[in-house]
Amino acid sequence: MTVKTETDASPRAIMAPSMPAESPILCFDQVSKWYGPVIGVNQVTLELRGGITGLVGANGAGKSTMLRLATGQLRPDVGRVTVRGIDAWDWPAKRLIGYSPDHDVFYEEMSGFQFVEAMARLFGYDRHEARLRTEAVLERVGMAGRSDRRLRGYSKGMRQRIKLAQALLHDPELLILDEPLSGIDPVGRYELVELFRSLAQAGKCLLISSHELEELEKLTDHVAIMARGRIAAVGTVVQIRDLLDDQPISVLVETPDPRAVASLLLPWPEVVGLDFGPGIDGGESLLIRARNPRPFFRRFGRLVIEEGLEIHRLEALDDSTQAILSYLLGGGTPASSFSARR
Numbered sequence: 001m002t003v004k005t006e007t008d009a010s011p012r013a014i015m016a017p018s019m020p021a022e023s024p025i026l027c028f029d030q031v032s033k034w035y036g037p038v039i040g041v042n043q044v045t046l047e048l049r050g051g052i053t054g055l056v057g058a059n060g061a062g063k064s065t066m067l068r069l070a071t072g073q074l075r076p077d078v079g080r081v082t083v084r085g086i087d088a089w090d091w092p093a094k095r096l097i098g099y100s101p102d103h104d105v106f107y108e109e110m111s112g113f114q115f116v117e118a119m120a121r122l123f124g125y126d127r128h129e130a131r132l133r134t135e136a137v138l139e140r141v142g143m144a145g146r147s148d149r150r151l152r153g154y155s156k157g158m159r160q161r162i163k164l165a166q167a168l169l170h171d172p173e174l175l176i177l178d179e180p181l182s183g184i185d186p187v188g189r190y191e192l193v194e195l196f197r198s199l200a201q202a203g204k205c206l207l208i209s210s211h212e213l214e215e216l217e218k219l220t221d222h223v224a225i226m227a228r229g230r231i232a233a234v235g236t237v238v239q240i241r242d243l244l245d246d247q248p249i250s251v252l253v254e255t256p257d258p259r260a261v262a263s264l265l266l267p268w269p270e271v272v273g274l275d276f277g278p279g280i281d282g283g284e285s286l287l288i289r290a291r292n293p294r295p296f297f298r299r300f301g302r303l304v305i306e307e308g309l310e311i312h313r314l315e316a317l318d319d320s321t322q323a324i325l326s327y328l329l330g331g332g333t334p335a336s337s338f339s340a341r342r
Helices: 063-070 112-123 127-140 156-168 186-201 213-219 237-243 258-265 293-307 321-328
Strands: 003-006 026-035 038-048 051-057 078-083 097-100 174-178 205-209 222-227 230-235 249-254 271-278 284-290 313-316
Touching: 026 063, 038 063, 038 078, 038 230, 051 063, 051 186, 051 213, 063 078, 063 174, 063 205, 097 156, 112 127, 112 156, 127 156, 156 174, 156 186, 186 205, 186 213, 222 237, 230 237, 249 258, 249 293, 258 271, 258 284, 258 293
Parallel strands: 051 205, 051 222, 097 174, 174 205
Antiparallel strands: 003 038, 026 038, 026 078, 222 230, 249 284, 249 313, 271 284
């Protein structure tokens, strides 16, 4: 998957690594969208060329506006959104897109099969082709044996699968999925994650918006993090974490003598906070707040060997999508039982 982005010049803006040039599937070119005096998205440039990209951000960050622009439901006030070079507002671009919205909008009296088949007919397939495609996509999303029931009696997870089925009907090159894992049980999540990966391996481009950050982190090749209408960062979680070296990372250490270890760490310039909390066997544990994670861990490893320290546990508490999102949005470190300070 190849991603290109441009953001503002703020300290939190991060550029993705340069990628080989090829025709983007989805392209935002200096796009802005206003709702009266309110900015939905602001000067967003983003290119997707395949694979899976997760779109994350706080409520009001601009994710919904991004998806509506990408699917041609909205037109930008400034800039251009294209799908394979075609303006996303034009109908030829919409034929390249499969869209599964967050909100349910069904004909509730229909069965799942009838609904998906109706969507195929609206797309333009004749009755025979519509039925064949409906059967195929229902099988693919795990609804083949449950599609004869009326939609009004479906669970949240079943409704999610039906929305995904209609998005896959025409074998689109670009899939825009808004909260596709919401309401899905753990087994169902595994099945859908495998489906998304197989679609990516087949050359499809998936843009997945989700609040399920931990699931999204396991699923996606890349994440695009939105903040205040802009793309604040694009890349893998590890890449973004590496680019946030000036942001403190929280490290939990379980050791028989945490205060002795803390005294050794106090002079280090990488260490900006030390605190103690409950540890194993009723003892204490040490929480370290450190900048520049890679140099810190290298130096800490040498210290353990040189001093013969007994370390039972060493864990970075906030090296995750949720923590990175918190940093980028200016929220600091996620809440924990510690209050790190120096």
